[in-house]
Amino acid sequence: MTDSILDKVVPALGELPRFAVGDEVQVIKRFPVGHYRVPQYLRGHAGRVERIIEPAAVDNEEEGYGRNAGGKLHYYRVALPMPSLWPDYLGSPRDELHIEIYESWLEKK
Amino acid sequence: MTNPQDPHAGHDHDHGHEHDHDHAPITADATPGYYEIMEMAVTELMIERGHIGPGEIRRQIEVLDSRTPALGAAVVARAWTDPGFKARLLADGRLACEELGISFYDDTQLIVLENSERVHNLIVCTLCSCYPRPVLGLPPDWYKLKPFRARAVSEPRKVLAEFGTDIPDEVDIVVSDSTAVVRYLVLPLRPAGTEGWSEEELAAIVTRDAMIGVVSVTAEKEAV
Numbered sequence: 001m002t003d004s005i006l007d008k009v010v011p012a013l014g015e016l017p018r019f020a021v022g023d024e025v026q027v028i029k030r031f032p033v034g035h036y037r038v039p040q041y042l043r044g045h046a047g048r049v050e051r052i053i054e055p056a057a058v059d060n061e062e063e064g065y066g067r068n069a070g071g072k073l074h075y076y077r078v079a080l081p082m083p084s085l086w087p088d089y090l091g092s093p094r095d096e097l098h099i100e101i102y103e104s105w106l107e108k109k
Numbered sequence: 110m111t112n113p114q115d116p117h118a119g120h121d122h123d124h125g126h127e128h129d130h131d132h133a134p135i136t137a138d139a140t141p142g143y144y145e146i147m148e149m150a151v152t153e154l155m156i157e158r159g160h161i162g163p164g165e166i167r168r169q170i171e172v173l174d175s176r177t178p179a180l181g182a183a184v185v186a187r188a189w190t191d192p193g194f195k196a197r198l199l200a201d202g203r204l205a206c207e208e209l210g211i212s213f214y215d216d217t218q219l220i221v222l223e224n225s226e227r228v229h230n231l232i233v234c235t236l237c238s239c240y241p242r243p244v245l246g247l248p249p250d251w252y253k254l255k256p257f258r259a260r261a262v263s264e265p266r267k268v269l270a271e272f273g274t275d276i277p278d279e280v281d282i283v284v285s286d287s288t289a290v291v292r293y294l295v296l297p298l299r300p301a302g303t304e305g306w307s308e309e310e311l312a313a314i315v316t317r318d319a320m321i322g323v324v325s326v327t328a329e330k331e332a333v
Binding site for chain 1: 218220235236262263264265266267278279280281282283284285286287288289290291
């Protein structure tokens, strides 16, 4: 087997998604002033990457403030167990909350 | 008691049609509010500076008016009757809808969530009112109100029960909080007893609320 020239392509920083489907991730717990898309009730909570949303999407948090309009970020559908969000949750332990979150709000667990 | 000028005089309101208006003349004499004045000012400035014309505003209103839950119902009925289309719809909701001529004028993506015997999907936007407008039109008022938005993500089974939808414990609930670029549409379970129905007959029983996930589709119910 010889290496194909195609294997030598080096992607730019940020070009490939940092997380894969199934990765355990944590929503970053930070509270910047202003309107951000990640709801506060999810900040600091852990979940699992359920799907990578393709293609990368405009970072509308930056765009909303007139910064870096057009810049794109990878974007994930993250599944969080309902009982981990609400201590008194009534329902199946398998009930889940799914939400789309930009890469800038996630870290590996 | 009777007024000869009133065409409805001389009878009560038990006259065979739904009545939720009060016969008052429709006028627009209320003082415009802060946001109405701001909207008018921005519109006038945009037109004055040549960024948009009145025709473009009218056209966009036409675009919005052309989007109703009947479009979503047609998508669901097609998915129920055409397995190839269903596969494409679940793989890329926007692309499959575009195949039927439904354009995504707001440049959102669409993820279609399939209900099954094991999973029931519910859609909410806790931030405001993200909604699959290209396929469903404008959201219902309750969808935008804080009680629904807050409770759908914290006690979905109770909220569903209030809509008359009891989800057994062995069926998992997945609540999708739609907050950014992606919109969601629920593909409801096709009800038993609809075998052999045409796409049009099927579309007629698919309601807006079923595509948000607050109710199921039943073979008896007329579309709302």
